[in-house]
Amino acid sequence: MRAYRVPAFLSAPEWQEVPEPTPGPGQVVVEVTAVGLCHSDIGMLEIPPTLAESLGWTAPFTLGHEIAGRISALGAGVHNLALGTAVILASSSCGNCWYCVRGHSNNCLYGNVNRGAGDDGGLAPYVLVKTPRDLLELGDLDPVAAAPLTDAGATAYHGVNRVRNLLEPGSTAVVFGAGGLGSFAVQLLRVLSPAKIIAFDPSLDKRSLAMELGAHLALPGVSAETVEEVRNHTGGRGADAVLDFVGTDATISAGVSSVRPGGAYGLVGAAGGTLTTPGGWYHLLPKDGEIFTYEGSSLADAQGVLALARSGLISSPVETFAFDDVEEAYRRLRAGTLRGRAVVTFD
Template sequence: MSPHSCGHCIWCARGQDNNCDDSIVGRGYGIDGGLARYVLVATTRELVKLNTLDPVVAGPLTDAGATSYHAVKRTLPRIPPGGTAVVIGAGGLGAYAIQHLLALTSARVVAVDVSTDRLAYATELGAHDVLEGVNDDTTTELHRLLGGGANAVFDFVGIDQTITHGLQSTGKAGAYALVGAGNGSLRGTMFDKLPRDGEVFSFQAPTIADTLEVIALAESGKLRVDVDIFPLDRVAEAYEKMERGELRGRAVVIPD
């Protein structure tokens, strides 16, 4: 699993191994990947033992499942019983975030996306409401639905538009989690755009503990994991389908 961590720095000692000073992780670069028959790991810290879970199902959980879980877990103190949460981008990570929110909270979950197919999928997974598009109209409708801003907003896109409307959708004392790496920016003054008495955070990767907890959730039947399987010689096709948004869940590449 990713990221690599040393196991002995102050961050690792605190259980925040995703912040390890020796970490090698990035947006599509870093240590060697898994598109190979065999993968060399530096330490058994980077391995997760499975009990009943199929490795094909477990694969997406170590990245998309655990990353979205880390975001949801960070916001739990901000979401009261019967609270509200918004997931912007109901694709791979967002689909898991919806399930984590339903498993860990009693929040009303709203999924926001530009794709009607992904919104239909979000409804299948249990989202209480769905909104198509990210614009002034959907933000207004969101406030009407929830009676104000949400306790937590998760942005799995991270472009200018989703950052702007994500923050506008975050209520007082709420949390805005910027997870998507869309290289977006927030324009204008910060003071009136950030949630009052709330928090805004981002991060690079989940912790080892996050991954273990997500695997446990899946092994107990609390997570639905949809995968599209590709042999190693069709990996280019998997990337093309991902770019076109044609994957229902996550692509898993299986060496012959």
């Protein structure tokens, strides 16, 4: 079968011919119907081989970690799943480690290797699922809309859940970046909290999308005025919570400084910024507040966001591309010109 793969670390992805996977004992094969493309796919191309090896990654591997499909083959001993079932694939986790047992599968000790991240992913007609606990039933949800829920949707959900207790009536939540994850965060904040939502994004198109999805105010990209703007829109108090889906020096510094005493700043964006401390930590950090960071999402996060989609409470803004046009989709992702998520479809 034809697959879109990373041939070696620090090299450009390419089309390769690979054998169709067959399931070993306890494994499942899924016929892919839709795959969302993620910024982290691009980041993976820049990972130094030493870091990749320390994560347990091997190359070549097939890209694509936001996968929807249909179960097409069951390995020996898999009795709780049925051929033909429509599924989405949540992030891979072992189910047995200290974190998984406590429901924090996003911190799974064996979760560094995932489909499309150091192991074969969904940009191919079939994908092997080594840990079928990751499969969640899709029901009658559209696979194109559901594919981005597995990562972009579930990761945004994890962040919103982290700050929900701060978002009482009259509160304000700030979202930096209204792209793939931020556009889900805006919707989730609207559905799960009474907070006023302020989205920041340099793209006019993404600001208009944020407004359509429930933001109360959408402002241009983060700048030297951002902290002041947040104060002006919160009666001088500052934001109760900031979720930063960008992660540059500018957004980190503005985010941390925009939070009210007792509020929270969450860093999710992987732009690689650092926090400098002019005036010292005590001047900069939110007093009595919280700064947190995380990667990815748990099985429960994926279930939660799937349930909200099933209830019609959130939607997935997507642009679709044929499998053959995957390179064009990545070009648009790099250029930042997508409205919502790029989803590659197979038919």
